[in-house]
Amino acid sequence: MKKLIELDINGRLYEVAVNDRDLLLDVIRKKAGLFGTKKGCGEGDCGACTVLIDGKPELACLKLAIACQGKKITTVEGLIQEGGALHPIQQAFVDHGAVQCGFCTPGMIMSAKGLLDRNPKPTLYDIKHELSGNICRCTGYKRIIEAVQAAAEVWSKEGVK
Amino acid sequence: MADKDLKTKWNLTPGGWNLEGVPAYQDEKRFTQVGRSVPRVDGPVKVKGEAVYTGDMILPGMVYGKIKRSTYAHAIIKKIDYSKALELPGVLAVITGEEAPNKWGIVPQAANETVLAIGKVRFYGEGVAAVAAVDEETAEAALELIEVEYEPLPVLLDPFESMARAGEVLIHEDSPKNILHEGEQVYGDIDKAFAECEYVLEREFHTNYPQHGFLEPQTALASYDPQSGQMHLWASTQIPHYLHRQLSIVLEIPMNKIRVTLPAIGGGFGGKGEASIAEFVASLLSRKIGRPVSVTFERNEVFFTNKGRHPCHMKVKMGLDKEGYIKAIDFDNTLDKGAYSGWGMVVLFYTASMLHLPYEVPNVRFRGRSVYTNKPSTGAMRGLGGVQPRWALECIMDELAEVMGISPYELKMKNAIESSHTCINNMFVPHSEYKKCLETAVEKSGFLEKHGKLPFGKGIGIAGGYYISGTAYTLYQNYKPHTSVMIRVDTEAGVTLMCAAADIGQGCNTVMAQMVAEELGVHYEDVHVQSGDTEIGAFDLGSFASRLTYASGAAIKMACVEINQKIKETAAGMLGVRADQLVLKNREVYSMYETKKRIPWEKVVEAYTSINGSLVGLGNFSPPRRKGIDIVTGNRVQGANIGHSPTFGFSAQVHEVEVDVETGRIYVKKVTEAGDCGTPVNPMSVDGQVEGSIMFNLGACLYEDQKLDANGKHLNPNFHDYKTPTTMEMPEMDTNIVESYDHTAPFGVKETGEGAVQPTFPAITNAIYDAIGVRFYNLPITPEMVLKALKEKKAVEASSK
Amino acid sequence: MFLNHFEYFAPKTSRETLELVSRLGNKAKILAGGTDLMVLMKAKAISPEYLIDINGVEEFKGIVCEEGKGAVIGANTKLAEIQFSEELKAKYPALAYAAGEVGSSQVRHMASLGGNTCNASPAADTPIPLVALGTKVVINSLSGERELLLEDFIQNVRKTNLAEGEMLTNFILPEPVPQSACRYTYMGRRDAMEIDIVNMAVNIELETDGETIKNVKLVMGSVYPRPLVSKEVPPLLIGQKLSEALIEKAAEAAQGEAKPIDDIRASAEYRREIVKVLARRLLKETYDAAKGV
Secondary structure: OOEEEEEEEOOEEEEEEEOOOOEHHHHHHHHOOOOOOOOOOOOOOOOOOEEEEOOEEEEHHHOEHHHHOOOEEEOHHHHOOHHHOOOHHHHHHHHOOOOOOOOOHHHHHHHHHHHHHHOOOOOHHHHHHHOOOOOOOOOOOHHHHHHHHHHHHHHHHHOOO | OOOHHHHHHHOOOOOOOOOOOOOHHHOOOOOOOOOOOOOOOOHHHHHOOOOOEHHHOOOOOOEEEEEEEOOOOOEEEEEEEOHHHHHOOOEEEEEEHHHOOOOEOOOHHHOOEOOOOOOEEOOOOOEEEEEEEOOHHHHHHHHHOOEEEEEEOOOOOOHHHHHHOOOOOOOOOOOOOOEEEEEEEEEOOHHHHHHOOOEEEEEEEEOOOOOOOOOOOOEEEEEEEOOOOEEEEEEOOOOHHHHHHHHHHHHOOOHHHEEEEOOEOOOOOOOOOOOOHHHHHHHHHHHHHOOOEEEEOOHHHHHHHOOEOOOEEEEEEEEEOOOOOEEEEEEEEEEEEEOOOOOHHHHHHHHHHHHHOOEOOOEEEEEEEEEEOOOOOEOOOOOOOOHHHHHHHHHHHHHHHHHHOOOHHHHHHHHEOOOOEEOOOOOEEOOOOHHHHHHHHHHHHOHHHHOOOOOOOEEEEEEEEEEEEOOOOOOOOOOOOOEEEEEEEEOOOEEEEEEOOOOOOOOHHHHHHHHHHHHHOOOHHHEEEEOOEOOOOOOEOOOOOOOHHHHHHHHHHHHHHHHHHHHHHHHHHHHOOOHHHEEEEOOEEEEOOOOOOEEEHHHHHHHHHHHHOOEEEEEEEOOOOOOOEOOOOOOEOOOHHHHOOOEEEEEEEEEEEEEOOOOOOEEEEEEEEEEEOEOOOOHHHHHHHHHHHHHHHHHHHHOOOOOEOOOOOEOOOOOOOOOOOOHHHOOEEEEEEOOOOOOOOHHHEOOOOOHHHOOHHHHHHHHHHHHHOOOOOEOOOOHHHHHHHHHHHHHHHHHHO | OOOOOOEEEOOOOHHHHHHHHHHHHHHEEEEOOOOOHHHHHHOOOOOOOEEEEOOOOHHHOOEEEOOOOOEEEEOOOEHHHHHHOHHHHHHOHHHHHHHHOOOOHHHHHHOEHHHHHHOOOOOOOOHHHHHHOOOEEEEEEOOEEEEEEHHHHEEEOOEEOOOOOOEEEEEEEOOOOOOEEEEEEEEOOOOOOOOOOEEEEEEEEEOOOOOEEEEEEEEEEOOOOOOEEOOOHHHHHOOOEOOHHHHHHHHHHHHHHOOOOOOOOOOHHHHHHHHHHHHHHHHHHHHHHHHOO
């Protein structure tokens, strides 16, 4: 028996019919049609499905959709700024060459957002430690870390939502 | 950034491209678009989460396919009963191997794989049946209802056991020794050469069984239209054309009724360089039910189907003369092929060709064999055929330098080849800055000051490497161009490049846009790239063998000749000057002598197209068959397929490690790399490729290995226990692009995506030796191996006291 | 990889939760972070008929850390909260550190301290320092509440002392005594996302002279079906001032007690080696910390 639930994704309420067992990842992708959140492993090991739930980075592949009622879910699509401008983290990823195949990118950006929201001035170790659950096979991580450092600078100078 | 100076140098016209007064005709290297670190054209859509990958697509009426996989590594299939699955509501079709018996394989001479197993399974996880259902849940449930009866056969997991027991157990009936292929290549007189050597060392090396671990699992979406008989397949592949051709063979549909389209691709590293079962199954199911079918692998299926790097068992003998010049290499290689042939024959002979560079070797003997085992098949993986022999050779050279009492750097410099080098196997290297790579890496890392002088537990190691650039194994034994492009210029779409190259994340769409812009005299932002589609783009072999930048660059240059000629002729009339004195730069056409005579490029296009319609240029590229195939007799020269590589990229790396001598943990602290990639079309992308390469093989050197139990069942088909490096394992990386320009190459370019993976294994291995005095001959080098070796070393030292 | 069908409950109070736990018994699983549970369910290793999501129950969350009164940590407190809690970092650095080394950032924001214990994985990080700290767990059911030392709670691989109808609700950490210190360490193949090969915590209390060991507890993980509290180390060290020779002896004793297994992550032999190394390092580190060095 499916249940009708409401999910707040990127500030919009989605009314979706779910089974108790449905995972947030599948609901975000197939029911809300937000395909930016990726499934790389489905077992919580790669971080490609990272979304923010009430501001904290969590793995949508291990999260029941029904358990997310009343919570604020932010996906990569929710970062876009007024007039379609890129969020400073997104901009830094583009400028620093932190994107190659792009499959890890949304999850990586959401982890970085979770980190910078909590700690806007992270050390190199903080960045490495907090992004270590996001696997990237293309970049060797160097440019990703540089991008997060650059975004943190913009963050502390200009302040970001 | 450590290499800021070089960057500025390569960003030849950083703020603009005001070349007024510059005699551009005198300097073919004076680029405005090539050599700039521009952001990727697909960067913004990817960071926004708007890039569409195959698994993100939904077509009207689309349903889902799933594959039932074998639970035996080697067994006769006695019976498959899927009647219960068909009864499950929502199930639309079930197929088994018999429905598509035509064999596929990337190398046509050795194609031996069927879409789903027929009669017997040869590895754990091989597909035996597939289901289409209205949703994924139903498809997955249906798999549970398919009953398969097996009669187990002995499982052969080791290539030596496989050869020894071939009389008793055969993996393929038509391979009586369980050998896919064996071969020998002999150049010079090896025995005579060794007899004359002052220093000779012989060692055995064994590599591991790593996998690509691309983040996007294989995905395919097939849509068959029964009325027109047309199949459209969207797939996560590196090789639209090979896939196209193999679909045609398996489906028995002519190629002109099949269209392959590549959405965004989430990485490949060689693993998507063969067709995937996902693609065949989606197509077969779609044809059967007349609806679009989407098939996406789970992560464990990526491991089950593998196609990763071949474990190699190598016996290497190298001889030097009194001065330290390499005189001979004797190399014996047993490759673990896994269950099916795939790229096997090519990998076998690539490991042979890899012996001939980047050092001068006058006498070479190669003997090798690729052996079937009941493992998921090996295939192409970043640096195909190069990584394993390079590891062995660079390690044995480190050892030989020690025997001679000289620095390994000195030994490498002494033997390193230079431009215009012809190898004993006829490979011709038009241009090499390998020595400059070695010098730069050594200088920037302080190698000479540190090597042999660091405290116990700390070490530094050096290694070099190279890779082919611009060639590929040829599916067709003829002169068919490897790449074809079409460029369309008009007022409606501006500049559009149409081709079938595959951007799998490496960034070729950006680089191709830069090259088109350079050649036409516009900006890279003006160029639309339509790639990865067999219907829009003409023939292209695909993204592998580090061929694209070179091959596409050459084809683009050719396509632009005709366009530029027409633009110049039109502008000449408009400006009242001779066409041959016109320069195309910065969206302008101007006279190189009277620079005031100039006109916007767009105006010229408008003038031309308003009379003639769109301007179209065609270009193609074939690697020169320099010595590969004898043009008169048609005979193939030994090592032919690598031999006609038009040029080669080089890299040198210095790794600094710390070994925790109590736990055996190895920490790579710093990597200094210097690469010769010719002209870096996009230096930021080059650095990204190199950094990615280093981490890729750092992982395979220290952490990554697929493990099977005695029955051939995967023990770690997941990312918890198949351990790729994380951010925490990232060393400090200083990558340097050495100044290089290959005059024989379009824009002076060479590869960078695979050359830089070559030195990583040996540089780490040599650094570990420098740290703890132990040489390792097996991969990955685990903490357990380190501790065990240290204990043995202590025991030896104690007993010798 | 779909989960089996189950019925989902999201109680709001402790009472409601206990009623569900009591009524549904072994057919139900408690969903806290789900980072282990979901993986097990996806692999079809378990297929519970009911899931009781306790994330809506505020009473199961939170850290109460009062001066002189130890700490009480709710079972559903997320590991990230423990990792970043300034109070816990100051008072129980071993626990905060261990919590920060579990899985990834995402996992730590989801996974709970109670889950890390109740999952009863021999390789789990946080139970090791908790045992070393002398932590008690509070077990609740409709029929009442009982307390138990954590070291008696975890019994075997994936097996705890919980009876049907019971659930773990709180951890009670005793106030660290003066001149004591507890430290944690682990060893894996990588420095992140690891399933530990060996992990260990040491808690040392000194006499008023600031040098003589009054009490010591050494706890090992990943080398036994449950957290292994060394029996041999305390008699060797109590009443002694730590010396290189004693460290060596104690480390060898710990090594002798460890009963690891061979698996894909490491051999038993290697794990035993590592026990000795970690014991040596951690005893020294903890002793120095207790001395205030």
